[in-house]
Amino acid sequence: MAFSDIKGQDSIVKYLRNSLIKERIPPALLFVGKSGTGRFLTAKTFAKALNCPNVKYDCCDKCKSCIAIQHNVHPNVNIIGRNSDVIKIEDIRSVINSSYLPVNEGYRVNIIDNADKATVEAFNSMLKYLEEPPKHTVNILIAEIAELLPETIRSRAVELKFKPLNLSFIKEAVKRKGLSDEDAEVIARIANGSMKNIDSLCSKDFLKKRKSFIASLLEFLLNEVTISALLRHWNDFAISDNSKEKTRSFFDTFSTVIKDILLVSILHDTEHITNIDFLGYIANRFAFINGSNFQRIYKLLKEKESALLTNANPYYILLDALFQVKEVIR
Ligand SMILES: [Zn+2]
Structure with a gap:
């Protein structure tokens, strides 16, 4: 997925691309919004763009680096909290401890999914890390409810709000899977702005x-x-x-x-x-x-x-x- 494949979140894509063009990469980003609105996909695409040697200000999605990130095996990209109910201090420590300098002149990207499910201790250890991030490191925190994060964390990150996807966008995506107009309308309304679980709904x-x-x-x-x-x-x-x-x-x-x-x-x-x-x-x-x-x-x-x-x-x-x-x- 390149930036052009991310639909319905134009202002966020624009902001991230601009940060690449201006070479001003924020050390901490907070992606806030409902699950299924493209938060994780955008985080991974940004990680690819920061490490892809082929394309400037975007990613090619074909090179060794892009493919490694796609399969979660790139040494510069850490992902924690995906599909987990709670983020513990050990999880944050594993990120901090593996923060040696990124390889291939790229960027280290730590994606902390479900950041609103972190324990107080985890938040505290994260705080120190966000205060003094190592060079060429970006932390992307993903959360559904920003208010669940302590103010000390929120104030250190650039907050980007992911909008619910609109009805016609979801309906068209469902129709492309071969469903009738009538069924697609029902599914798009149930989906309520999110592509999460869309395959089971279909x-x-x-x-x-x-x-x-x-x-x-x-x-x-x-x-x-x-x-x-x-x-x-x-x-x-x-x-x-x-x-x-x-x-x-x-x-x-x-x-x-x-x-x-x-x-x-x-x-x-x-x-x-x-x-x-x-x-x-x-x-x-x-x-x-x-x-x-x-x-x-x-x-x-x-x-x-x-x-x-x-x-x-x-x-x-x-x-x-x-x-x-x-x-x-x-
Ligand atoms: Zn690439």
């Missing part, structure tokens, strides 16, 4: 199971199916085996369905709904919801959402939310 199996799950969720709210029937559909539909992630994704889908009901029934807004393929059903069956219900349901959803983040037993929060919302709707 599978025919996912689309089919999602449809049955949402149908049973709506029927549950209308008191037409039992909770056990709903949970059966959910088990069938869930992508992850991790029970915490599973509960979280159920809640996220539940939230989109409730928001869709409120948008359609109260605000008569059909433009911003997620589950566009259920528009007709929602408009027909949930027209009875009124403004005072809206406020109660919305408040309830917000409460449960924050409880879900801190509570040790998210499954019970989810069940509680389902029954309480159903109660208010009736």
Whole structure:
């Protein structure tokens, strides 16, 4: 991937290219934004550009250096925190200890993914390193929520914000995988600005199971199916085996369905709904919801959402939310 292959983040690409042209490379960068918006890809492309001998201010993506970076085996590029739940002090130390001078007149690039999941000790050891970075070293911190990083870290890095990808961009990408316009529209809305999990969202199996799950969720709210029937559909539909992630994704889908009901029934807004393929059903069956219900349901959803983040037993929060919302709707 060269810079021209990074779509939807023009101002960030422009900033990085300019830093190469002006030869003013910031020692610390903070890439902030939702997962699936190109943060890691951009970090790797920047690392390639800083080390590629063939192309100026970009990378060729073909030379030994570019290929080594692509496969995470380049001696100048360290990647930590990828797919990990927590970054410990040892992880940061491994970066610091391997900071000998970069080879081939290139740049050492440390990519610290999930930087917002670092422990306090890890942050502290990082701080000293960011204060006095070795020559020709760039640290790229990647985080979803910048506010979770200590101010001392944030103030030492140039913060670049990755925007959610727009609906039509994702829709076109999905259509290129051979899906129909209708399915692509549904997937692009579910994806909500991110290309993360796009391949699983595009599978025919996912689309089919999602449809049955949402149908049973709506029927549950209308008191037409039992909770056990709903949970059966959910088990069938869930992508992850991790029970915490599973509960979280159920809640996220539940939230989109409730928001869709409120948008359609109260605000008569059909433009911003997620589950566009259920528009007709929602408009027909949930027209009875009124403004005072809206406020109660919305408040309830917000409460449960924050409880879900801190509570040790998210499954019970989810069940509680389902029954309480159903109660208010009736
Ligand atoms: Zn190259």
